[in-house]
Amino acid sequence: MESKVCTSCKRREAFFFRPYSGEKLCKRCFIKSFEDKVRATIIKYNMLEYGDSVAIAVSGGKDSISLLHILTKIELDYPKVSFIAVTVDEGIRRYRDEALRIAAKNCRKLKIEHHIISFKELYGYTLDEIVGHLKKEGKNKLTPCAYCGVLRRKALNIAARDAKVDKLATAHTLDDETQTILLNILHGDVLRLAKGKPITDQVHPTLTRRVKPFCEIPEKETALYAYTKQIKFQGIPCPYASGAMRNDMRLFLNRMEEKHAGIKFTIFKSMEKTRPAIGKMFEKKELKKCIRCGEPTVGDICKSCEMLLQLFDA
Numbered sequence: 001m002e003s004k005v006c007t008s009c010k011r012r013e014a015f016f017f018r019p020y021s022g023e024k025l026c027k028r029c030f031i032k033s034f035e036d037k038v039r040a041t042i043i044k045y046n047m048l049e050y051g052d053s054v055a056i057a058v059s060g061g062k063d064s065i066s067l068l069h070i071l072t073k074i075e076l077d078y079p080k081v082s083f084i085a086v087t088v089d090e091g092i093r094r095y096r097d098e099a100l101r102i103a104a105k106n107c108r109k110l111k112i113e114h115h116i117i118s119f120k121e122l123y124g125y126t127l128d129e130i131v132g133h134l135k136k137e138g139k140n141k142l143t144p145c146a147y148c149g150v151l152r153r154k155a156l157n158i159a160a161r162d163a164k165v166d167k168l169a170t171a172h173t174l175d176d177e178t179q180t181i182l183l184n185i186l187h188g189d190v191l192r193l194a195k196g197k198p199i200t201d202q203v204h205p206t207l208t209r210r211v212k213p214f215c216e217i218p219e220k221e222t223a224l225y226a227y228t229k230q231i232k233f234q235g236i237p238c239p240y241a242s243g244a245m246r247n248d249m250r251l252f253l254n255r256m257e258e259k260h261a262g263i264k265f266t267i268f269k270s271m272e273k274t275r276p277a278i279g280k281m282f283e284k285k286e287l288k289k290c291i292r293c294g295e296p297t298v299g300d301i302c303k304s305c306e307m308l309l310q311l312f313d314a
């Protein structure tokens with residue numbers, strides 16, 4: 001009969017099998033290996049430096065809440081690094097309201113300062129209002145996620161800058177990263193392939209560098225970490241998620257991973273190896289100031305202003 005003993009401590013009963021490594025782990029060894037992997041990723045990509053102040057982007061879902069907990073634990077290894085949490089309130093009724101409560105509760109428990117930035121205050125519209133307008137006008141083929149992604153990116157930049165932090169940590173997992181790599185290929189967006197590093201370059205003094213300590217952690221494991229640590233997170237999905245192309249990519253990659261364990265790592269590592277060569281294809285462009293909002297942009301007007309203008313002022 002197949003052994004159920006943990007392959008790490010060789011004493012306790014295993015509860016988790018890691019197909020890509022062949023390890024069987026008990027709860028305690030799983031938690032340790034998860035935390036060690038995050039520490040190793042931070043060191044490998046030099047994500048945290050002495051004296052850094054870091055904003056953690058916390059949506060309230062399992063990935064970001066796990067990141068909040070693990071970074072506050074890791075903080076003990078980096079006594080001179082300080083953390084705050086930032087949540088973007090896109091204005092998605094019920095869904096984001098609940099997530100905000102969960103994020104705030106976790107921050108209180110961990111004694112982390114919590115900043116909230118909302119679409120309504122920043123742009124004058126909630127995402128629900130934008131989607132309502134899209135439906136009414138019927139003039140745009142973009143999905144709610146396309147608007148949400150662009151507007152949230154800018155909101156996080158502004159929140160990080162206002163909080164005067166050195167880095168912005170996001171909870172993108174190995175799954176998110178591999179989905180993004182393949183989506184960028186499907187969209188022919190080679191520049192984004194070059195930019196999506198585990199730690200982004202400092203391209204402009206007003207844009208905070210982003211770090212992704214979970215970039216080598218499969219999403220399944222962040223969920224398991226949250227469950228085993230009994231961390232409360234939001235379980236319901238966003239009502240707008242189902243229409244996104246990312247969903248198809250998630251299903252595709254999960255099916256591939258089931259048949260060929262480790263394929264997500266292979267995609268991620270291939271990208272890491274080819275990224276420097278792709279990066280050389282692009283000249284460094286001087287960023288300008290958006291004529292409408294003043295945020296850095298390659299053209300005359302930034303993407304979020306362009307989207308909102310097309311929707312409401314056209």
Ligand code: SF4
Nearest residue numbers: 144145148238240241
């Ligand atoms: Fe925004 Fe789409 Fe995510 Fe919902 S699923 S929060 S609309 S990006």
Ligand code: ZN
Nearest residue numbers: 006009026029
């Ligand atoms: Zn063990």
Ligand code: ZN
Nearest residue numbers: 290293302305
């Ligand atoms: Zn703008």
